[in-house]
Amino acid sequence: MALGIGVIGVGMIGQEHIRRLDGGPGGSRVVAVADADAERAATVAGQLPAAKALPTGEELIASEAVDAVVVTSWGPTHEAYVLAAIAAGKPVFCEKPLATTAGACRRIVDAEVAAGRRLVQVGFNRRYDPAHRALKAAVDGGAIGAPLLVHCAHRNASAPPHYTREMSIADTAVHEIDELRWLFGQDIAGVQVLTPRKSSRGGALQDPLLVLFEMADGVLVDLEVSVNIHYGYEIRCEVSGETGTVELADPAPVTIRREGAAGGLVPADWRERFALSYDIELREWVDTVAAARPPLGPSAWDGFAAQAVCDAALQSLQSGGRVAVELPTQLGLYAPAP
Amino acid sequence: MALGIGVIGVGMIGQEHIRRLDGGPGGSRVVAVADADAERAATVAGQLPAAKALPTGEELIASEAVDAVVVTSWGPTHEAYVLAAIAAGKPVFCEKPLATTAGACRRIVDAEVAAGRRLVQVGFNRRYDPAHRALKAAVDGGAIGAPLLVHCAHRNASAPPHYTREMSIADTAVHEIDELRWLFGQDIAGVQVLTPRKSSRGGALQDPLLVLFEMADGVLVDLEVSVNIHYGYEIRCEVSGETGTVELADPAPVTIRREGAAGGLVPADWRERFALSYDIELREWVDTVAAARPPLGPSAWDGFAAQAVCDAALQSLQSGGRVAVELPTQLGLYAPAP
Amino acid sequence: MALGIGVIGVGMIGQEHIRRLDGGPGGSRVVAVADADAERAATVAGQLPAAKALPTGEELIASEAVDAVVVTSWGPTHEAYVLAAIAAGKPVFCEKPLATTAGACRRIVDAEVAAGRRLVQVGFNRRYDPAHRALKAAVDGGAIGAPLLVHCAHRNASAPPHYTREMSIADTAVHEIDELRWLFGQDIAGVQVLTPRKSSRGGALQDPLLVLFEMADGVLVDLEVSVNIHYGYEIRCEVSGETGTVELADPAPVTIRREGAAGGLVPADWRERFALSYDIELREWVDTVAAARPPLGPSAWDGFAAQAVCDAALQSLQSGGRVAVELPTQLGLYAPAP
Amino acid sequence: MALGIGVIGVGMIGQEHIRRLDGGPGGSRVVAVADADAERAATVAGQLPAAKALPTGEELIASEAVDAVVVTSWGPTHEAYVLAAIAAGKPVFCEKPLATTAGACRRIVDAEVAAGRRLVQVGFNRRYDPAHRALKAAVDGGAIGAPLLVHCAHRNASAPPHYTREMSIADTAVHEIDELRWLFGQDIAGVQVLTPRKSSRGGALQDPLLVLFEMADGVLVDLEVSVNIHYGYEIRCEVSGETGTVELADPAPVTIRREGAAGGLVPADWRERFALSYDIELREWVDTVAAARPPLGPSAWDGFAAQAVCDAALQSLQSGGRVAVELPTQLGLYAPAP
DSSP states (O other), rough: OOOEEEEEEEEEHHHHHHOOOOOOOOOEEEEEEOOHHHHHHHHHTTTSSOOEEEOOOOHHHHOTOOOOEOOSSSGGGHHHHHHHHHHOOOOOEEEEEESHHHHHHHHHHHHHHHHHOOEEEEEEGGGGGGHHHHHHHHTTTTTSSEEEEEEEHHHHHSSTTTTTTIIIIIIHHHHHHHHHHHTSSOOOOOEEOOOOOOOOOGGGOOOOOEEEEEEEEEEEEEEEESSSSSOOOEEEEEEEEEEEEEEEEEOOEEEHHHHHTTEEOOOHHHHHHHHHHHHHHHHHHHHHHHHOOOSOOOOHHHHHHHHHHHHHHHHHHOOOEEEEEEOOOGGGGGOSSO | OEEEEEEOOOOHHHHHHHHHSSSOOOOOOOEEOSSHHHHHHHHHHHTEEEEEEEOOOOHHHTTTOOOOEEEOGGGGGHHHHHHHHHTTTEEEEEOOOOOSSSHHHHHHHHHHHHHTTTTTEEGGGGGHHHHHHHHHHHHTTTTTTEEEEEEEEEEOOOOTTTTOOOHHHIIIIIIHHHHHHHHTSSOOEEEEEEOOOOOOTTTTSSSOOOEEETTTSSSSEEEESSSSSSOEEEEEEEEEEEEEEEEEEOOEEEEEETTTEEEEESSHHHHHHHHHHHHHHHHHHHHHHTTTOOSOOOOHHHHHHHHHHHHHHHHHHHOOOEOOOOOOOGGGGGGGGG | OOOOEEEEEESHHHHHHHHSSSSSSSTEEEEEEOSSHHHHHHHHHHHHSEEOSSOHHHHHOOOOOOOEEEEOGGGGGGHHHHHHHHHHTTTTTSSSOOOSSSHHHHHHHHHHHHTTTTOEEEOOGGGGGGHHHHHHHHHHHTTTEEEEEEEEEEEESSSOTTOHHIIIIIIIIIIHHHHHHHHTSSSSEEEEEESSSGGGGTTTOOOEEEEEEEETOEEEEEEEEEEOOOOOOEEEEEEEEESEEEEEEEOSSEEEEEETEEEEEOOOHHHHHHHHHHHHHHHHHHHHHHHHHOOOOOOOOHHHHHHHHHHHHHHHHHOOOOOEEEOOOOGGGGGGGG | OOOOOEEEEHHHHHHHHHHHHOOOOOOOOEEEOOOSSSHHHHHHTTTSSSEEEOSHHHHHHHOTSEEEEEEEEEEGGHHHHHHHHTTTTTEEOOOSSSSSSHHHHHHHHHHHHHHOOOOOOEEGGGGHHHHHHHHHHHHTTTTTTSEEEEEEEEOOOOOTTOOOOIIIIIIIHHHHHHHHHHHHOOOOEEEEEESOOOOGGGTOOOOOOEEEEETTTTEEEEEEEEOOOOOOOOEEEEEEEESSEEEOOOOOOOEEEEETTEEEEEOHHHHHHHHHHHHHHHHHHHHHHHHHOOOOOOOOHHHHHHHHHHHHHHHHHEEEHHHOOOOOOOOOOOOOOO
8 A cells, every 4th residue: 555645844845755656656645734834735635646735744753644745844843744744653754944943953963862763854855856866976986086175056047036145054055065065074173254346136144154063084075055146057176186086077967059050058046956865765754654664765763863063054154263063972873973 | 465476487587577576666566477497486476475487488477367468488489478378468668689680570560550450569668868858959959969979989808709790789789779769760871881900809709899870860870889898888888060069978887996996896797887767667668558558668560660670780790781761651549659 | 580481462362461470470571572463462551561562472472582482362373473482492382282184183293293392282271270270180099990981061151152063172172182091091092972952042042052072091081062051151071980080079169048049159250260370370481481391281292182082073063973083103202291 | 590598497387488598488488497406406407408506596697698587486485586587688587476475576566667667477377278268258248247246166176285275265266366356357456265165185274165246337257266176176156147157168179978977088187178278378478578578568567566466365354244455546657557
């Protein structure tokens, strides 16, 4: 029988995930949805063959039809839903951020440890992108020797009006924060946020930012965060090692020659660039849940560690100086390291 | 309940497809396998949660547990299995070639027309490759104006010992033959096979070949077929139009700089290069079968038309001259054109 | 004292070369110019510090101030000027074509052989392009094993109104004809011209063409000639060998990301693309002339051999069939082979 | 008559330049050489048609045969030779650095100002590299909007045993320091040197470095300096602007497919990468000197400004913190700004 999925929060990314989860991988089926906007929940449920709209996330989590929970609601609500899912003993996939402060993340970690088994997976989809996997395979395979430096760029064509410089860290750079921990299998020890000349395209927003990360072993990373760069959505990353470098290639599938130029099209946004990574991520999650195995993807601890780095970066954004990141020893439930 | 799939022929590509079909997209399940090598069938069945090994393809097709059939056996056996599936009224996915002569393909077409509904899909996976789709989208979207010329290359690192020059057409170039019909929405009107200087790496084999195709509207295509080129597996295609060109980009996901060189890795073989296209192809097929809709992919007519071009190319390989391709009017069941 | 150069024909390419020859490499100086348009000759001479306009090319060749001659006049006039320069014992650099028929070229060869020393260089500038040199170095160095097939494209943004399909061969494809002889150190044995779907951008002109060349050792070459392709000027070439391939890289020096696309600018015309090759070509020529050494570049024999292939291609353009190229044994003055 | 050039310091780069200056552009001629190693000077002179070896740089500068001076000796000797050339009223081309401290550079500036005319050009060859010029043209032309951030990398395959971390700044990063001033037409206001994980390939040397530059208008630049990266020599630069980015393209002229990889060769060292820029730089210099015009290239003031940034960077290398760069107002002789 198909795995019954309940989805809390059916905005853009929630609807994207529903498309992947209903009648999709492993025969999963979306059986319940909930949203702060009850009308939206009803509309979305009405378009699905087997889903009911439930009044609250809590009722959804409690529903007998729901075998596993997907949390794609507003960030500040994540903590409560994830804790409820843990309490109900149901697997839960939570979009990033796991929660909006390191403290809240820590409470989730503690609840999961108390439950004694891994129920939580965090939606850091970069780990499922084939290009990022090829990058990690090259580094791990020794193609470039020991890594020493990394240059990254995270660029969005435009940011919505309510976007703040804090979101440049907590919503945007958080992807690289998890990626770096995963790529190098170690934690980030320090962070500093620098503010270059401001783009005139972002109104009062301080955009772009240049964020420096120090990995535990001294690898130094610089990250450009540009959220109003107009030309398109692009993720760049080059790792410099002792004997060579590896970088993400241009993802355009074809080269077009026209009007005096030769090149590829740039994705308009993250949905286009990372569609395949979401497919793979959710398929793997459904497969492990269906098989009653612990999730293979980013854990609650990864969500906690990423949030601790975000907190430090937000502090540096205020002070301008370097801020050290202090993390407790990783708890046994989550070993081995990232 | 999961769709029950029966697979006839469990060699390399059969096993590849089983991996995609069992517990995979849409909740399909491989319930039966058959193979000329009964021991191999038993071994493969033994590794699957719900599959039985059946003695013959015919029994597999007749089995009540089998909702739909996948034919991945040796080419000369395709005709009989596909005809049997049509007779049983069961959807059938047949790997290319649909059958080894245009005459045999025509018998399949006639049987399907007599049955009055589309049951057959042919495994021309190029149509599902995202890069080829982007190529077609650029051409169709007018990015390069009317297409006039095409340069293609189909390269394999090495061919098995039993590989013949006829297979260069019927097993290798057949992919471009279908691709060209699909890309331009029209038939191939003529073909000529030229034999350049022979590679010393292929023993007595005439390798490479240069194949010229004329599309119905005069677009001229040259195709390099190299099956022992050592460096890896690669598919190249550039379409030249009235105002520009579009070509497949290098598919490597990362650029590595080491040992005096900068570039991407080349896939070792077609499985690596086209893995994603097979995923998408079989997922779409399972979805349409599960929904009791006619298949969206390449039809029996497409298989027939491709084989007619292969037959002409094989004739040109003998004579050295241009051979015209004559096709009857496309039957109503298959409209609209490719 | 600076080498005195006389330039016959001061249209676009003549003026381009004057810019390189006056006060440029090795201290050469343009001391005389001549042109069918006497007024233009006077204007050009007036812009140079030390040049006189002379009434005819013959008088220019005879002038004592002229140490060496550059012929950049209309093709049909080349033969007479080159023969006169040989008769005067003066080194002569002649833009391609050496002459407009193989017979005329042969008369130049015979005159030079009779003179007993090499005085003629033909302006096949591809041999001086760093990218083409790197292509040849890779082939000669064994990077791809024995060459077997070549794919070329020669594209112009637009052709002038008086451009004919014969010029597609004699003025455009002639560059590849010489390039192939130089690249592989052997002659072209056969040629066939195919006519694909016609571009609507060229009026009555048959554009593009697909030209097939067979090298003496069986290497097969296909060449797209497009002269109205709008997007820009581009020269493409990929050589497929037994173990790999080598191709000209995109020559754009920078990658620009803007407006949803990432790529390089395409040169507008051959002057932009090949400026450096002309610099190197003329500098080498002046250096050898100044040192009283025989020219190192393409010889009269090369001009003759290229024209013989053009003649065969023009014949194929009429007949549509393959035409063999017959060349006499290369004369001793020109050994070793290309 | 040919311009007579005297070259002081005939080590590797001195000999490279002699090859370009003797019998080369504009008919210049190397008429005298000097070197701390008198034997080396004699050997080099012996290979030239018209050069004498003189015992000291001072005598060379004073020689009547010498119209213009090239200083390619050891950095600490530059100041004295350049001052002597100014005193003699002779044009002088000085390889970078102009002098090894900002103070010494300032004395050169003062002497040139006192002389009342520009005699000095500094060998910042990046300004003559066609790719860097295309980068600047794209920025200046508005292709990417206002520049905001820059990512640079300066990589050498290996450093000699005597190479120090101070040389990473003064000999290596100094190229980017001048390039940034030229690219953006403004000064560098602050600099900070960060020390990532150390490469095991450089012995005790701190390699790589990450250097941050702040331009006067707030553009922020990060520069990787790696001097033992083994794979080859490479210069990378991407400028991020308000609406797009522009970066140096891969300079490889051909793409080679072999042994499972597709890509270009990386230059072994700076001589290979920048050969053309030296050709253009020295040709322009000889042309302006021969025409008795002031040099068009980097001025003594540019040498002074670059050295002031180096001094600040060296101070940051000690302290780890940001160091502001203080420059006096640019003197009238050197206007307009870089």
